[in-house]
Amino acid sequence: VKAKFNSWSVKTLSFSGRLLLIKTVISGITTFWCSSFILPKACIKKINSLCSTFLWKGDTDSRNSARVAWETVTLTKEQGGLGVKDLLTWNKSCCLRLNWKIFFRPDSVWVSWFKEVILNGSVHNYWSTKPSSTYSWLVNKLLKLKSVVYPMIRLQLQNGKMARFWHDNWSPFGCLYDYLGASATRLGIPINATVASLLRDGAWRLPPARSEHQLNLLSFLTTIQLTDVDDAYYWEIEGTPMLRYETGRIYHYLRGNIETVQWASAVWSPR
DNA sequence: AGCTACAACTCCAATTCGGT
DNA sequence: ACCGAATTGGAGTTGTAGCT
Numbered sequence: 160v161k162a163k164f165n166s167w168s169v170k171t172l173s174f175s176g177r178l179l180l181i182k183t184v185i186s187g188i189t190t191f192w193c194s195s196f197i198l199p200k201a202c203i204k205k206i207n208s209l210c211s212t213f214l215w216k217g218d219t220d221s222r223n224s225a226r227v228a229w230e231t232v233t234l235t236k237e238q239g240g241l242g243v244k245d246l247l248t249w250n251k252s253c254c255l256r257l258n259w260k261i262f263f264r265p266d267s268v269w270v271s272w273f274k275e276v277i278l279n280g281s282v283h284n285y286w287s288t289k290p291s292s293t294y295s296w297l298v299n300k301l302l303k304l305k306s307v308v309y310p311m312i313r314l315q316l317q318n319g320k321m322a323r324f325w326h327d328n329w330s331p332f333g334c335l336y337d338y339l340g341a342s343a344t345r346l347g348i349p350i351n352a353t354v355a356s357l358l359r360d361g362a363w364r365l366p367p368a369r370s371e372h373q374l375n376l377l378s379f380l381t382t383i384q385l386t387d388v389d390d391a392y393y394w395e396i397e398g399t400p401m402l403r404y405e406t407g408r409i410y411h412y413l414r415g416n417i418e419t420v421q422w423a424s425a426v427w428s429p430r
Numbered sequence: 431a432g433c434t435a436c437a438a439c440t441c442c443a444a445t446t447c448g449g450t
Numbered sequence: 451a452c453c454g455a456a457t458t459g460g461a462g463t464t465g466t467a468g469c470t
Contacts, residue, residue, distance in 0.1 A: 200440065211455080226450095228454060299465090432470090439464070446457070 164213045193253040197300045203246045236427050239420035252410040258308045259404045262392050286326035317388040319355030
């Protein structure tokens, strides 16, 4: 990145010219690395710093004298920024794509490797696999993104033969392991039990409810009817099922709701 | 698998720096 | 005097190599 900046610094570019270079070329370079690896924070900080200096000074050697904080520059134009991608969040969005792949692109060689070596042969073990010092740094980072992807990877319950009772996201209550506080008691249900295994002769084999949460679950169970089709994972964002992974969409989802600024339309709309 | 010492990383706040 | 960035140092956390 620094080499790129230095090769441009000899030319006199306008502010918007430099902005465009950052948004296209530099984003292109970083996205390549972002898509395969989780970058260390210090690394991202350095790249941001280089971009900031280049934007305001035109080269990377002089001391930075930014008029506006980089944090503000990374807002969208509607939010009062310049629409440069926030690297940290972009990196996260790219890496969530790897998590998405594990579930929805099983034919990839990397996913097969991940499934066999890390997940003990089944994607369903993803939720219960804990980071370990025997795994690589990246693998552990991906496992730690679990809580972020969890609400997006839901399971459509059909015959219940694949759905893991405790960890799959199949009920309206999310992860039952957390919802029922199962770290203390698992109600006699094995950690890898499938939903179907709890239904025998048309009745749910669950102990009588002893908490409100358990009661909620039991009343929900009476409303469902298993079919004879296989269960399937599906990808959804804020309640909307998605067929593809859209890095940009996830990026904005991760950024959260940021207030827009009323002068943006006046500044950016074409005359 | 567990322990230990050490390295690496992350976060935070205080301070310094350059520029206007 | 003020602003944002950079630097610094300390505290706490996490990861790793080497050992038993």
